Amino acid sequence: MWHFRLWDVQGVAVFLSVTLYLCHLVGAISIHSPQRSLTRSVQEDVIFSVNISCDGVPTIQWTFMSAAVSRSIGTWQPGVYTNITEDYSSRVEMYNNGSMGLSDLRLQDAGYYVVTVTETAGSSKDTGFVLKVNEVLYEDLQYLSITALALACVAFLLILGLWLLDKAYRRIVACRRRKQMPENDETELHPL
Ligand SMILES: *[C@@H]1O[C@H](CO)[C@@H](O)[C@H](O)[C@H]1NC(C)=O
Numbered sequence: 001m002w003h004f005r006l007w008d009v010q011g012v013a014v015f016l017s018v019t020l021y022l023c024h025l026v027g028a029i030s031i032h033s034p035q036r037s038l039t040r041s042v043q044e045d046v047i048f049s050v051n052i053s054c055d056g057v058p059t060i061q062w063t064f065m066s067a068a069v070s071r072s073i074g075t076w077q078p079g080v081y082t083n084i085t086e087d088y089s090s091r092v093e094m095y096n097n098g099s100m101g102l103s104d105l106r107l108q109d110a111g112y113y114v115v116t117v118t119e120t121a122g123s124s125k126d127t128g129f130v131l132k133v134n135e136v137l138y139e140d141l142q143y144l145s146i147t148a149l150a151l152a153c154v155a156f157l158l159i160l161g162l163w164l165l166d167k168a169y170r171r172i173v174a175c176r177r178r179k180q181m182p183e184n185d186e187t188e189l190h191p192l
């Protein structure tokens with residue numbers, strides 16, 4: 001009888017600890033992210049890709065951090081609500097797996113992006129991403145060379161125009177002189 005009871009108590013204890021362990025496993029938040037360091041060019045789009053698993057509906061918050069600022073980009077609970085900060089509302093897309101898409105990148109978007117996942121019970125976990133944003137050098141050069149070419153064309157046309165005007169002016173002056181002083185024409189124009 002006593003033996004049985006002892007066995008029962010042990011069994012219940014083992015059952016409880018296994019259950020607790022499983023609960024702990026299920027409750028643990030996991031954030032899977034294939035790539036944590038990204039490089040894009042100005043005006044391109046980026047997706048900070050994560051896949052979140054946790055107990056219940058997670059609250060996902062993305063925060064931007066750089067040397068100068070730290071600001072909230074948005075918070076959402078998949079299927080419940082989405083709250084995107086006004087500055088980002090036109091450029092940010094939220095996905096149910098926790099990922100965030102940011103479009104039309106600017107140089108100031110370079111920095112750290114942190115995703116914080118909070119589960120219903122209150123525990124939370126976060127993961128950081130690094131984003132580098134490059135200037136579009138090639139297009140800049142193209143733009144510069146086209147501008148230079150256009151300026152050269154304008155300069156050439158101006159010089160051509162001035163030359164033609166100068167020529168026309170000389171002809172007009174010569175004509176007028178010839179008309180005003182037809183007799184002295186030869187001697188006036190060619191004093192030597
Ligand atoms: C999360 O979802 C987005 C959009 O459906 C997808 O592009 C991305 O690859 C997903 N990320 C992961 C890690 O599964």
Ligand SMILES: *[C@@H]1O[C@H](CO)[C@@H](O)[C@H](O)[C@H]1NC(C)=O
Nearest residue numbers: 072074075081082083084085
């Ligand atoms: C949305 O987020 C802003 C800033 O993070 C906060 O002030 C505001 O109360 C939030 N709105 C809702 C409906 O949660």
